[in-house]
Amino acid sequence: MPSRRDIRPLDALVSPRFTQISTYARLPYERDLTDIDVAFVGMPFDDGTTFRSGARMGPAAVRENSRLLRPYNMFVDVEPYATFNVVDYGDVDIIPGSFDRTAESISHTLGPILDNGTIPLICGGDHSITLPALREMRRVHGPVNLIHFDSHFDFWDAYWGQKYTHGTWLRRALEENLLGHVAQAGIRGPQFSPEDLQFPRDHNITLQTIAEFHMHGVKAVMSTILDAIPANEPLYVSWDIDVVDPAFAMATGTPEVGGLTSWDAMECIRQLQGHRLVGIDIVEVAPPYDAPGATTSLLAANLFYEALSVMAKNTDHGIHAFRGR
Amino acid sequence: MPSRRDIRPLDALVSPRFTQISTYARLPYERDLTDIDVAFVGMPFDDGTTFRSGARMGPAAVRENSRLLRPYNMFVDVEPYATFNVVDYGDVDIIPGSFDRTAESISHTLGPILDNGTIPLICGGDHSITLPALREMRRVHGPVNLIHFDSHFDFWDAYWGQKYTHGTWLRRALEENLLGHVAQAGIRGPQFSPEDLQFPRDHNITLQTIAEFHMHGVKAVMSTILDAIPANEPLYVSWDIDVVDPAFAMATGTPEVGGLTSWDAMECIRQLQGHRLVGIDIVEVAPPYDAPGATTSLLAANLFYEALSVMAKNTDHGIHAFRGR
Amino acid sequence: MPSRRDIRPLDALVSPRFTQISTYARLPYERDLTDIDVAFVGMPFDDGTTFRSGARMGPAAVRENSRLLRPYNMFVDVEPYATFNVVDYGDVDIIPGSFDRTAESISHTLGPILDNGTIPLICGGDHSITLPALREMRRVHGPVNLIHFDSHFDFWDAYWGQKYTHGTWLRRALEENLLGHVAQAGIRGPQFSPEDLQFPRDHNITLQTIAEFHMHGVKAVMSTILDAIPANEPLYVSWDIDVVDPAFAMATGTPEVGGLTSWDAMECIRQLQGHRLVGIDIVEVAPPYDAPGATTSLLAANLFYEALSVMAKNTDHGIHAFRGR
Amino acid sequence: MPSRRDIRPLDALVSPRFTQISTYARLPYERDLTDIDVAFVGMPFDDGTTFRSGARMGPAAVRENSRLLRPYNMFVDVEPYATFNVVDYGDVDIIPGSFDRTAESISHTLGPILDNGTIPLICGGDHSITLPALREMRRVHGPVNLIHFDSHFDFWDAYWGQKYTHGTWLRRALEENLLGHVAQAGIRGPQFSPEDLQFPRDHNITLQTIAEFHMHGVKAVMSTILDAIPANEPLYVSWDIDVVDPAFAMATGTPEVGGLTSWDAMECIRQLQGHRLVGIDIVEVAPPYDAPGATTSLLAANLFYEALSVMAKNTDHGIHAFRGR
Amino acid sequence: MPSRRDIRPLDALVSPRFTQISTYARLPYERDLTDIDVAFVGMPFDDGTTFRSGARMGPAAVRENSRLLRPYNMFVDVEPYATFNVVDYGDVDIIPGSFDRTAESISHTLGPILDNGTIPLICGGDHSITLPALREMRRVHGPVNLIHFDSHFDFWDAYWGQKYTHGTWLRRALEENLLGHVAQAGIRGPQFSPEDLQFPRDHNITLQTIAEFHMHGVKAVMSTILDAIPANEPLYVSWDIDVVDPAFAMATGTPEVGGLTSWDAMECIRQLQGHRLVGIDIVEVAPPYDAPGATTSLLAANLFYEALSVMAKNTDHGIHAFRGR
Amino acid sequence: MPSRRDIRPLDALVSPRFTQISTYARLPYERDLTDIDVAFVGMPFDDGTTFRSGARMGPAAVRENSRLLRPYNMFVDVEPYATFNVVDYGDVDIIPGSFDRTAESISHTLGPILDNGTIPLICGGDHSITLPALREMRRVHGPVNLIHFDSHFDFWDAYWGQKYTHGTWLRRALEENLLGHVAQAGIRGPQFSPEDLQFPRDHNITLQTIAEFHMHGVKAVMSTILDAIPANEPLYVSWDIDVVDPAFAMATGTPEVGGLTSWDAMECIRQLQGHRLVGIDIVEVAPPYDAPGATTSLLAANLFYEALSVMAKNTDHGIHAFRGR
Secondary structure (H helix, E strand, C coil): CCCCCCCCCCCCCCCCCCCCCECHHHCCECCCCCCCCEEEEEECCCCCCCCCCCHHHHHHHHHHCCCCCCCEECCCCECHHHHCCEEEEEECCCCCCCHHHHHHHHHHHHHHHHHCCCEEEEEECCHHHHHHHHHHHHHHHCCEEEEEECCCCCCCCCECCECCCCCCHHHHHHHCCCEEEEEEEEECCCECCHHHHHHHHHCCCEEEEHHHHHHHCHHHHHHHHHHCCCCCCCEEEEEEHHHECCCCCCCECCCCCCCECHHHHHHHHHCCCCCCEEEEEEECECHHHCCCCCHHHHHHHHHHHHHHHHHHHHHHCCCCCCCCC | CCCCCCCCCCCCCCCCCCCCCECHHHCCECCCCCCCCEEEEEECCCCCCCCCCCHHHHHHHHHHCCCCCCCEECCCCECHHHHCCEEEEEECCCCCCCHHHHHHHHHHHHHHHHHCCCEEEEEECCHHHHHHHHHHHHHHHCCEEEEEECCCCCCCCCECCECCCCCCHHHHHHHCCCEEEEEEEEECCCECCHHHHHHHHHCCCEEEEHHHHHHHCHHHHHHHHHHCCCCCCCEEEEEEHHHECCCCCCCECCCCCCCECHHHHHHHHHCCCCCCEEEEEEECECHHHCCCCCHHHHHHHHHHHHHHHHHHHHHHCCCCCCCCC | CCCCCCCCCCCCCCCCCCCCCECHHHCCECCCCCCCCEEEEEECCCCCCCCCCCHHHHHHHHHHCCCCCCCEECCCCECHHHHCCEEEEEECCCCCCCHHHHHHHHHHHHHHHHHCCCEEEEEECCHHHHHHHHHHHHHHHCCEEEEEECCCCCCCCCECCECCCCCCHHHHHHHCCCEEEEEEEEECCCECCHHHHHHHHHCCCEEEEHHHHHHHCHHHHHHHHHHCCCCCCCEEEEEEHHHECCCCCCCECCCCCCCECHHHHHHHHHCCCCCCEEEEEEECECHHHCCCCCHHHHHHHHHHHHHHHHHHHHHHCCCCCCCCC | CCCCCCCCCCCCCCCCCCCCCECHHHCCECCCCCCCCEEEEEECCCCCCCCCCCHHHHHHHHHHCCCCCCCEECCCCECHHHHCCEEEEEECCCCCCCHHHHHHHHHHHHHHHHHCCCEEEEEECCHHHHHHHHHHHHHHHCCEEEEEECCCCCCCCCECCECCCCCCHHHHHHHCCCEEEEEEEEECCCECCHHHHHHHHHCCCEEEEHHHHHHHCHHHHHHHHHHCCCCCCCEEEEEEHHHECCCCCCCECCCCCCCECHHHHHHHHHCCCCCCEEEEEEECECHHHCCCCCHHHHHHHHHHHHHHHHHHHHHHCCCCCCCCC | CCCCCCCCCCCCCCCCCCCCCECHHHCCECCCCCCCCEEEEEECCCCCCCCCCCHHHHHHHHHHCCCCCCCEECCCCECHHHHCCEEEEEECCCCCCCHHHHHHHHHHHHHHHHHCCCEEEEEECCHHHHHHHHHHHHHHHCCEEEEEECCCCCCCCCECCECCCCCCHHHHHHHCCCEEEEEEEEECCCECCHHHHHHHHHCCCEEEEHHHHHHHCHHHHHHHHHHCCCCCCCEEEEEEHHHECCCCCCCECCCCCCCECHHHHHHHHHCCCCCCEEEEEEECECHHHCCCCCHHHHHHHHHHHHHHHHHHHHHHCCCCCCCCC | CCCCCCCCCCCCCCCCCCCCCECHHHCCECCCCCCCCEEEEEECCCCCCCCCCCHHHHHHHHHHCCCCCCCEECCCCECHHHHCCEEEEEECCCCCCCHHHHHHHHHHHHHHHHHCCCEEEEEECCHHHHHHHHHHHHHHHCCEEEEEECCCCCCCCCECCECCCCCCHHHHHHHCCCEEEEEEEEECCCECCHHHHHHHHHCCCEEEEHHHHHHHCHHHHHHHHHHCCCCCCCEEEEEEHHHECCCCCCCECCCCCCCECHHHHHHHHHCCCCCCEEEEEEECECHHHCCCCCHHHHHHHHHHHHHHHHHHHHHHCCCCCCCCC
């Protein structure tokens, strides 16, 4: 365990919430990771998007709308900053127009974070950024188990001949042997063909469509998913904000009606307690399409906070997310 | 059955979803109905509106936000374009300022569509357009059974002495003997007087207010409604988007809080499988009041797709929507 | 009982809903309270806000979006204007920049309303206005029981040394002995520390967080709350609109994801039937952050209408909200 | 002259501008016109619109955004409320869906106002309302001279066979002999055909397109116009807000780029000093399309104030707008 | 000259402007270019953007907001559809994520259009699409003269090592010898260094910054520019919408304050009469950032119309835009 | 002069403009002022506002929309970061609800900045923050000359008895003898009474209303103003964003139509070259009312940059803004 540096968010009882520089949860912006347990890192790339662009503005908006987060999570019953040193690491210098170079840049930035034993809270950008993130996860942890919350399968082979997009990363990740067990949750919307449903079967993916959520509820769905994932193996969560219904998260590039509520979303993450969560990304927040009060970015900020809380709670219970720590 | 012309939406793997001319579901714009089974047709009239105008912009917005629809409905398990030739027929040339002349124009356009044996997906416009649509339905099918999803009763006698508005069409339709059995679902909001509740009783209308949905769920409500409607009789659905809660469908002229979710709405339509659905209208989408990401139009586009899927599934099971086909 | 003056909203069948001066529910604007049972009164103060300002625009927006309200509540089965003379009293002349002087102005305006035996429907403004409202309630009724719907506790001691803010009013009210039994419902979001949960215990507050709503439903939660409050004692409801989820009520100053639906909110109020409701405030509607269709203000307008309906229903059943009436 | 009742707007130093009921310029809402010189009256009809609807919301929005108006116009150097008793008369009960009945209702309401010797500030609604307004003007004053500020000619014969729309009122007014001399100012945008330019010549209309404004400036244009209009004859101004560029007035139904600035617009009206201005309408403000800060409604509120100032200044100089006064 | 096919926009006196499928100026969507003189073609690529993405939505929005265009331009005094057969050709199937493949696709689509002797009205997308357009222009016409309206120079060598972006296309075009004489107009905003001003001098570019517009006016600036360009040589105009001030055109990716008005913009294009205009692009319209009334798209639609009018006027005067026609 | 630390904004050719933490002009966030010449400092207080609140969000929005600023100002011909070390100092910890305590906090923060010889770029918040800023200016420089750009006089004695608001700070500053010569520029909108015009005369204020700008242009107006201010005396500029027309700067609390363009605004500041500018504030940017593309914040960011450029240019010419430097 790193020593406690007692890093705290700006005190809202001193500096009102709307004041001072915008960082995630009003934590310090810090590039020195000595003793840092968890780091928020933005990956504002959106050239992998097949419909509405705008996810490049995600990290800035999530930071701005994380100003309301306070330090005690009463539903998880944990004070994450008492357990962890957490900072905002800033963004990866992504390369608009080039997925390949962006992927290199992500590796270049995320690699040392992971090597340092710091757990990343990764803020997209579009879903294509998950592939380079998983490459680094694989390098450090070996194949990671994955829970993929999304309204889309994201396992198509190519769009317009492009192999690296926000709709193909999962197939690439499987081809590159980056993953252990995979679960997909919240899938809905029209598909290309009935064959789409065969892919999960062929790849031993635990599939829980949105219909399972509506029929059985979050706890049952998460139980089905988590039963297939050993708790002590490294688990990565990739969360596409479009798994949430547009009423609760309208600001996204390929919205699908009929999704999760905001409470459902938080509950999904809370159910991960006890599992060795080594990283999470939340992607596809496209702020130009958000409500006047920025409700989507607000939700994303809260989902990161729930994940951070689960990580802290786990650590408090002796479940460490990293080797050697 | 018409022969298969194998009409398909533009391929999103060739032309990205945000490219090319805006038609419903990226289907061809086509006025020649030879062998066409289903046609999307807009009726952008909004002079029947009693509060916020803007529904005249509905068809354009629903088209624009139908770009994400893909060809396989996994929850209904059907590929509608494999069963049906579907096109976008464009709009009726409505006459702003005159309901009477608009009603004539609707008859003039919709009549030949129905006579051709083509099932219409009718996009309003305000709810007053349902009356001329029902007149043509009556002419072709005889009195049709009607399920009316709405937060309002729409059976008042007149507004300011006007007999043809979005709040009076149902009384006119009853007076004109256009209808068989009628069900109303989702009614809520304050009413004019307790006598309003007497009208459904007097007219043998199956009434399921929103309270029934919240207490018993979609399946129970739909079962109650459908039990009263013989499956082999022609069924018309008139869907006022304001039956959905403003959180999910804010862009409408007379919004009422406390409504259906987007998933509820889709489920309502999916429950129609097995019933001889001869047409549907979705009305009262008022795009000037929509969220930045156009979530209401997106939902309407999906509800049409669910109806199309039900129609296709029915046809696959030998339930044909039209006489002689 | 005052004699019936038969005050009615403007008739929408004569003056369309979008016409004429904007008052609550299209009721008369009236400062003479002779025989007036219920009065809508705005308190547009927002200097007590700790994050986004804008609640000063609340009363104007709630009035504008109350145009759709009709005179019969079918779920409560009551015609409030048949029971009550109701008017829009206008706003308190609040003093931007001074809570103290605003509190005096509120007392100066609200006092005579209460002394007249008129029940107030109080529209904020931020939550700090509840303190002076409760002072007048205390003066007239003695300590009132309070149900506080909110996502926040609002019992902190001070913000930046300021003792009178939208987050401290409840502590002040307790210190000033204004209250009988207190219940808090809908609390959620991150908190400052675990000690926050001790305060309700120390003050014998019935606490029902949002988790209770999601687990047990509105009826069970309200039953728990109301069981602790004698029905014949004066009950005041303070409703922070942020208890509702931002999907249904985005326009508020300190939004928290994961809240009530609009139907839940209406149901909470309907459950108050049979309790001696002597006043209600709905606060923290911040219109600059509302959806294009003003859904938050629309919801607030409806919640006031539900409260009015409960009051009328109670009166019809002999439960009078005021001494001597 | 009526006796002075010393009617004043609400004092912003007592009631902050954002408080209290929304009326034009925070003047009293009053239907008794005894001694009233000027009355703001809304005509929220928008069924005459050929493109975007929404002008029915104009009067409510103009009222709400007139809260900033103060009582001294320093550029005209006049205190209008020291000269005039001014009130907000509310709206005409227009009839959605029927121009004919709306025209009757306008006559029914406006007639007595004019007969009372009260000058109307008429707030649309779409431009079709000008025709019934001019009928009453003609009845009271005889044919009035007209300055028509607009980006469109509005003299087409019919749209879709409809003779009474926002694009045909001027031809009808000419056919009905309601007008004396006519000037048109600000015309721009593409036209139907070169013949459109023949109509003004055939009808002796003083035509100043927007090109004249851009080349010669407001003073020169207004001088050209006013030279053709005897100062002592009754003059009516019909102001379509779309004569202003969408940058300054985006909220309108048929916007045309390349228009006046807001200062130009105010200057146009100020140049009317010395002319016997007997009424003005400002039409086509369509609030659903306005900027977040409602800049179009704000401009319209100010243009009415400039007209009121000119009327007051004229009166101060002995130029009375009405017979017998 | 092609024979006249008498292609006309949909008649607004039959089909109201808000009805029917959305194409540029309500012209037919047509891929057969036989006898077609001018074609609107969209190039919705936005991966070359360095700040806000969203220009991929440009063509759809420009089409939707071109519904108000009528067939006679009174300021140019021309009826373009009487001279030309004009159609909407749809969009190039661009490839998100790959400039190289998109450039190929543009060549593949634009080449045959130019070879057919059809003048393109090219709607971006971001400014990177101008490079492949110029390549085809060069292939057909030889080096073309270029007037580049923009607030940015766009001649930087690379961004983040990327050579093909919306800020580098002009340097690439010069390196590839695609251009004859070049003029830049409207440049403003902060620059990278004083050396930026040396580049135009080194490349014999006629530079007219925005300061020249504000000091001397549109006519003088355009005269300076056009004096350096022989009228009989092919001239291409590349118009970045951000040359217009954000007040008039807010929806763009890299806005700079202090720009042209909408009237200035139209005047710039009208001044091109007499010059052999062989094509125009209008780029960088980013609809997610537009005003509620879509004023930026509306302006772009009008600027295309002005260019079309100039082309038609030229043709009427014997100035043909293409060799051999 | 401080030694050069060569502080530069983040390089946009390395980190794309939309990436990384949001600070003014992408400069470092820094609280150590050693060798710092200029510091951006936010004062996000908005309780002094008399109409629309929201200016508390100003500094965050101005920072976010300053991402496009590049390092060379070609119209002033200066590279400010080559002359100056500039940083973002963050915000003053203002106290919502208390002007007095906020004023103390401003003094507490701004005092050491000034004592350090650092020139502040002060970002409001509402205009009331100018008073404490001027107090510190007075303490360090003696009475400063003031140019006050605004559409309002701001010299009223009190609002609702409150002496410290955004409309009274100038009278307080005069009473407290903080000022030397005062000029007011851009005043417009209706006033309270003709006496308002007497105040400038009585206090020897150079008054240039907006009419002077429209009649004579920026250069003439600024020449009139600057002729009365000795160039070598310390000059403070207080810029209320509402002096700009709402078309260019809609996001403000008390907008007045008929104002400056964005180019005019920049030109006003550029005319200050040669004058010893010791500080500037830009106030009243209220982001909740901004356009979708945040054009008002963008303008404010640019106006600060113009002021910074003028300061750097002056320094390059030996005009130092501070004593002893």
